[in-house]
Amino acid sequence: MAAASTKLHKADSAVAPHWHAHAKEIQKYGTVIADMPHPLSAKLRADMVSRLNQLLADSINLRDMYKKHHWQVSGPTFYQLHLLFDKHYGEQADIVDTIAERVQLLGGVTIAMGGDVAQLTRIPAPPKGREEVPVQISRLLHAHSIIIAGCLDLSKAADDVNDQGTNDLVVSDVLRPNELQSWFIGQHLVDMPLILNK
Numbered sequence: 797m798a799a800a801s802t803k804l805h806k807a808d809s810a811v812a813p814h815w816h817a818h819a820k821e822i823q824k825y826g827t828v829i830a831d832m833p834h835p836l837s838a839k840l841r842a843d844m845v846s847r848l849n850q851l852l853a854d855s856i857n858l859r860d861m862y863k864k865h866h867w868q869v870s871g872p873t874f875y876q877l878h879l880l881f882d883k884h885y886g887e888q889a890d891i892v893d894t895i896a897e898r899v900q901l902l903g904g905v906t907i908a909m910g911g912d913v914a915q916l917t918r919i920p921a922p923p924k925g926r927e928e929v930p931v932q933i934s935r936l937l938h939a940h941s942i943i944i945a946g947c948l949d950l951s952k953a954a955d956d957v958n959d960q961g962t963n964d965l966v967v968s969d970v971l972r973p974n975e976l977q978s979w980f981i982g983q984h985l986v987d988m989p990l991i992l993n994k
């Protein structure tokens with residue numbers, strides 16, 4: 797029987813992917829496209845983009861904190877919180893996408909990667925290690941309060957310049973879900989007897 801051939805047969809380079817592309821950025825972070833079919837001026841859009849990127853960075857941070865706590869939670873409420881944290885993670889992922897796409901449609905550039913988010917977010921970084929449930933929830937509540945306060949500032953600023961798209965997005969898609977999530981997790985910190993009254 798003939799031995800299997802080990803000779804390398806190379807395909808034509810025309811079918812190879814061009815995977816070594818390097819070039820300059822096509823738009824710098826912090827800039828907005830000047831000429832766009834949108835009635836808001838570039839100056840106003842730049843201000844909205846900057847504020848939305850702040851909200852985006854905080855929301856990415858909160859989204860990821862929910863996943864961290866989903867993985868690291870333990871104790872008698874493990875199953876319930878494991879599921880709830882992941883549900884909120886998914887909702888925050890939708891919120892992040894909604895904010896990011898508004899940044900782009902206003903002619904801006906989204907903050908996106910973790911290292912850049914870490915520099916911009918106002919939410920304090922948790923430790924790499926695990927923490928108790930009350931601490932996890934306290935961190936989440938603090939993050940929600942920062943985002944909710946940011947939403948109130950941003951929705952007012954947007955309303956003042958008649959950017960009703962941003963105003964509606966911030967109130968309907970960010971503020972209200974954050975208020976609801978905050979309520980859901982906050983109720984776990986109420987000292988309530990399980991069986992007998994105190």
Ligand SMILES: [Fe+2]
Pocket residue numbers: 866882
């Ligand atoms: Fe999971």
